[in-house]
């Protein structure tokens with residue numbers, strides 16, 4: 237586990253929480269063999285040469301703990317006329333393509349590349365299966381640039397063999413709001429791995445971001461690179477334990493039967509909180525206020541305006557779900573929760589082909605206890621037939637994970653900033669940003 241080529245999460249829980257029905261799940265302690273192995277692997281990775289990343293304006297391992305380095309941009313912007321005007325060179329058999337995700341045919345090509353070649357868990361049992369609707373949502377936020385949806389094709393066959401994307405975002409670091417690119421969906425076809433194509437893709441997206449006069453980026457990866465601003469862990473809450481066990485996502489706990497496990501994870505049929513309902517277009521201003529106020533407490537968080545909230549949080553079928561609590565007395569919006577839909581393909585199982593996973597997005601509790609709000613989120617996710625509800629230990633999530641019977645997964649997710657130094661790194665609980 238650890239430094240495999242995974243971006244964490246299709247990832248299965250290492251162990252089920254202790255499943256004695258009358259006990260709370262016990263968190264995996266820090267001394268498990270896997271944790272120790274991962275620590276060692278991570279430290280090897282820190283000692284490892286990163287020929288590409290060492291040449292980039294990112295925090296370097298050798299600078300960890302150096303208090304003399306100022307926070308903020310590592311390199312100043314250059315004049316736009318000094319940005320390289322032509323694309324980087326590819327090996328001669330390949331060519332650049334800008335992917336117009338509005339075209340059904342192109343969207344299908346991207347979908348197929350990712351479905352067959354994107355992130356897998358460490359044991360290669362699951363692979364992310366982002367839907368086409370999801371990709372169109374993820375890649376077309378307000379102010380997006382089509383030039384940042386970058387593909388590589390084989391010159392002969394025109395087959396799409398690699399991909400990388402950026403979308404614009406305003407991200408606040410302490411009291412500075414910085415225009416950034418959120419870089420995602422880096423993928424090289426399995427047959428073209430280890431040929432140093434990834435650095436070319438990263439340099440090309442960086443060049444096209446620079447051409448828009450943007451000089452910073454945020455990204456996540458399952459691998460350790462120079463240098464994470466924080467390292468988060470995925471937690472998983474079983475909604476359909478029988479299927480999760482049948483497909484090898486989780487294991488039956490010691491001293492547990494299937495029927496006791498099913499009982500342990502059983503949820504009420506409908507949400508408990510009075511006034512809990514789906515978010516609508518008319519709620520955008522109130523949700524924006526709630527969210528902006530909430531996110532202001534975190535060291536790194538997006539700076540969302542109403543357009544962003546309408547795009548990222550208004551419910552979209554099979555893409556993103558958002559619920560809120562409207563006060564029965566004064567109709568004020570007091571609480572909010574959301575999750576996005578990201579299935580994984582189940583590789584090589586006779587009975588099942590897809591794991592339906594919900595991923596916790598942004599949650600805000602001002603009147604309803606967060607625990608109760610998230611329990612209602614689990615209930616609606618179960619109603620919508622999700623098999624599992626995943627959450628990172630970011631923001632205030634730690635406060636409900638164990639209580640609501642989430643178990644720690646083996647997926648670690650490292651967060652990075654490009655060309656922006658944060659002096660000491662931050663804790664997951666100080667991070668208010670969820671990338672897709």
Ligand SMILES: CC(C)(COP(=O)(O)OP(=O)(O)OC[C@H]1O[C@@H](n2cnc3c(N)ncnc32)[C@H](O)[C@@H]1OP(=O)(O)O)[C@@H](O)C(=O)NCCC(=O)NCCS
Pocket residue numbers: 241242243285286287288289290353354355356421422423424425428429430431432433434435456457458459461
């Ligand atoms: C990630 C992926 C594109 C890397 O391609 P590759 O063929 O394995 O690696 P290449 O030989 O092209 O490049 C290696 C360089 O890319 C870097 N790299 C690898 N994965 C990376 C990632 N996820 N993000 C940023 N850089 C990455 C390596 O660290 C190395 O640079 P270094 O020498 O400075 O350490 C490829 O493995 C892949 O498509 N994997 C499945 C999807 C995936 O994991 N995507 C990333 C999601 S964050």
